[in-house]
Amino acid sequence: MKSLSLADRKVTTDRPAFVMGIVNATPDSFWKKSRGAVDLALRLIDEGADIIDLGGESTRPGSDYVDAEEEIRRIVPVIQQIRRHSNIVVSIDTRKKDVMQAAVEAGADMLNDVSALEDDADLGPYVARTGISLVLMHKRGLPSDMQNNTSYRDVFAEVNAYLTERIAYARQCGIGENRIILDPGIGFGKDRQANVELIRRCGSLCGGAYPVLMALSRKTVIGEITGRSVEDRLCGTIAANILSVLHGASIVRVHDVKETVDAMAVLSEIGYNE
Numbered sequence: 001m002k003s004l005s006l007a008d009r010k011v012t013t014d015r016p017a018f019v020m021g022i023v024n025a026t027p028d029s030f031w032k033k034s035r036g037a038v039d040l041a042l043r044l045i046d047e048g049a050d051i052i053d054l055g056g057e058s059t060r061p062g063s064d065y066v067d068a069e070e071e072i073r074r075i076v077p078v079i080q081q082i083r084r085h086s087n088i089v090v091s092i093d094t095r096k097k098d099v100m101q102a103a104v105e106a107g108a109d110m111l112n113d114v115s116a117l118e119d120d121a122d123l124g125p126y127v128a129r130t131g132i133s134l135v136l137m138h139k140r141g142l143p144s145d146m147q148n149n150t151s152y153r154d155v156f157a158e159v160n161a162y163l164t165e166r167i168a169y170a171r172q173c174g175i176g177e178n179r180i181i182l183d184p185g186i187g188f189g190k191d192r193q194a195n196v197e198l199i200r201r202c203g204s205l206c207g208g209a210y211p212v213l214m215a216l217s218r219k220t221v222i223g224e225i226t227g228r229s230v231e232d233r234l235c236g237t238i239a240a241n242i243l244s245v246l247h248g249a250s251i252v253r254v255h256d257v258k259e260t261v262d263a264m265a266v267l268s269e270i271g272y273n274e
Contacts, residue, residue, distance in 0.1 A: 002250050004089070004211065005178045006109045007131035011089055013050050015264040017245045020091065020253040021049035022217065025056045025074040038081040045086050048261035053112055053253055054078055054103075055093030068098045075099070079106040091135070097122040104130055112213075114139055114188070116166040117173070128174030135181045135213055136166045140189030150191040156201050159184050164206055181251065182206060183213040187220055195221040199240060203248015211250035216240045218255060238263045246271075 003012045021044030025037055041052050056074035057066045071094060079090055083106070091110035092103040097120045100111055109132060116136040117124045127134050138159045140150075152158050163182050170180055182205050184198040202212050216222065222236040223229065234256055241252045242263055254260045 002211070004110075004133055004181075005176075006089065006133055008109075011050070014268070015050070015261075016267050017241075017249055017264060018050040018251040019048065019257055019260050019264060020051040020053050020213070020251050021045075021047070021257040022253060022255050023052055023054045023078070025054060025078055037078045041078060041082050042085060044257045045082075045088055047258040049088065049257045051089040051091055051110070051251070052082065053091040053093055054108075055112075056099070057094065065095075068096045071096065071099045072102045076102050076106045079103055079108055083107040095119040095123070097126045100132075101126060104132060109133065111135065112183075113137065114185070116163070117169060118166075124170060124173035124175065127170075127179075131176075131179065133179045133181060134170065134175060135183050136163060136170065137183035137213075138162050138185040138188065150189055150194065152190075152194055155190065155194040155197050156204075159198060160205055167206060167210070177210075181211045181213050183215060186214065186216055192221055192224045195219075196225075199244050200247055202244055208248065212248060213251040213253055214241065214244040214249040215253040216244065217253060234259060242267055 001012050001014055002018055003010055023041045023044065044052060054075050056071035075092065082088065082090060089110060090108045091112045092100060092108045093112045094100055095113055095115040100123060111127055111132055112135040114137045116138065167180060171177065184202055184205060186195050186198060202214055205212055217237050218230050218233040222233045222240060226233065226236040228236060238259060241254065241260060244252065245267065252260060
C-alpha cells in the first residue's frame, strides 16, 4: 500500500502507484486535451484519479513563464469548484509562493514545484508552515532554453546530487521528510538516453528513501522510442509508466487517467510485488 502525508490527513492507495491526473488551465500546454478546467478535473476524478495536478503556467520546452496574478486567476476558481464536489488530493504545479498560498486557501493539498524551491525564496518556509506535501523536481535551465544543454557525464549521479541538495534545503526550511516527493524531471534538460536511464533507476534516487513521481505522459522520449506523434503515444506511455512503477515509482502523472487506472489494476493482479 502506498501512502502520502498531507497537512490534514494521510491518503493511501491499494494500487501499485497513485494515479495523478493532469489539468492544465493554460492555453499552451503541449497536449491539447489536457487543457481545461472544472469539467476536465471532474471527469478525471470520475475516471479514478487519486490526485489532480492543476497548473496555470505551462513548463513545456520553449514556453514562457506567466505572472502570479494570471496563474491565480486561472487556477483558484477550478480548485473552489473541485472542492464543491470532491475531497480528492489537489496538487498545484507552480513555482510561486503567492500562487501556492492562494491555492491552499482555496483548498489545495500539495505543491508540485518544477524549480525545487529555487525560484521563490519565500516558498520553502511557506510550505513548512502549512505542512503541505511537496514535489521537488530536477530541471536544467528555463523551459525556454532547457533543451539546449542535455549533456551529462553521469545523469543519474548529477540528478541524484541535485535532489539530495534540494532535500537538504527543504529540511532547513522546516519541511518534514515525510512530506517530500522526488521527480527526476523527465524531458527537462535531458536527451533520450538520459531519460531512459532515469526511468530505469527512478526508485534508487536518494537511496530510495522518498516517494518518486514519474511524469512520462506522451512526452518526447516516448515519441523518440516509438516514432509516434503526441496523439499516438498512449500505448508507449502506459508501458513506460508500468516499467517506472516496477522500478520504484510511487506516483504516475498522466493525461489518460482511465487507461492508467486499468493498467495499474492489471499490474496489481498479475505482476506487481512491492
